[in-house]
Amino acid sequence: MTSERLLLLDSASLYFRAFFGVPDQRSSSDEPPTNALRGFLDMIATLTTAHQPTHLVACWDNDWRPQFRVDLIPSYKAHRVGEPVGSAKNSVNVAAGAVPDQAHPASADTAIEELPDDLSPQVPLIADALAALGIARLGADGFEADDVIGTLVERHRGSMAIDVVTGDRDLLQLIDDANSVRVLYTGKGGVREPDQGTQAYLQEKYAVPNGDAYLDMSILRGDTSDGLPGVKGIGDKTAAQLIAAYGSLEGLRKAVADGDPAIKGARRANLEAAAAYLDVAPRVVRVARDAPVADTDISLPTKVADTRLLSLLASTYGITNPINRVLGALQIP
Known part of the structure; x- marks a missing residue:
């Protein structure tokens, strides 16, 4: 360089x-x-x-x-x-x-x-x-x-x-x-x-390792200032934990679709209810x-x-x- x-x-x-x-x-x-x-x-x-x-x-x-x-x-x-x-x-x-x-x-x-x-x-x-x-x-x-x-x-x-x-x-x-x-x-x-x-800033402030993980986290979290609803009940901390556990938004959605027993109750219901949003949000939020x-x-x-x-x-x-x-x-x- x-x-x-x-x-x-x-x-x-x-x-x-x-x-x-x-x-x-x-x-x-x-x-x-x-x-x-x-x-x-x-x-x-x-x-x-x-x-x-x-x-x-x-x-x-x-x-x-x-x-x-x-x-x-x-x-x-x-x-x-x-x-x-x-x-x-x-x-x-x-x-x-x-x-x-x-x-x-x-x-x-x-x-x-x-x-x-x-x-x-x-x-x-x-x-x-x-x-x-x-x-x-x-x-x-x-x-x-x-x-x-x-x-x-x-x-x-x-x-x-x-x-x-x-x-x-x-x-x-x-x-x-x-x-x-x-x-x-x-x-x-x-x-x-x-x-x-x-x-290092992303890891310290948002507990995500890189820009791609931040993108996935931000999709889950949503942004009311941009009219993006996110997933009910999921903020920065929970979103970061889910991305860390499943590697990516795609990995998380696959786990939901495959019936991962670790995703249950209200969290599963909210992720399933947000399926239509999650289908299109990456194309909206990704620059x-x-x-x-x-x-x-x-x-x-x-x-x-x-x-x-x-x-x-x-x-x-x-x-x-x-x-x-x-x-x-x-x-x-």
């Missing part, structure tokens, strides 16, 4: 965190909100300085609720559905050079993820800032950012070390010590002090490894890609300092 390092950003996870964590400095509500934009840029500067990547990708939700997942589990993220893209509430004004359909790629009558009113107009600006700086921003139509990350991990694992930055536990399934894939989990410590998601992600240059930029747009963003939205911090971290004069 080379000394190269790829930093993959779960963009939505980070700009949501920035929006709720960075103070709104506006003196009037007539001014455009910028806290998520400023915070996201500061996160890039912090992460680049701390981890010294040679390659960097901001991974994007071209579809935050892919149809193939909804077809299998209709409750998937259903509680997050907002108003149609064409509604006034979700309209956005973007800087020159913005491409709104890339930031929110959906047809006019498609329901979108409900965003806070002051976050919605900042997302296209974040896309603009990335384009101006020359930082790769990659999505895939019909897929989530998680799938973009999974695909890029599959494409580059073994050839360079990979760090995935996210506040989404689902991506812990990608942890792979043998191929130097770790997850920098921002849950409590943020981007400055993220949990170092390695296999794609083969999404149609463009094969493009993902090297760290060595110069500003669009000085005019970057200058316009800086002057219009008062983000000169965050931009300069990113340029400093990238070592771009």
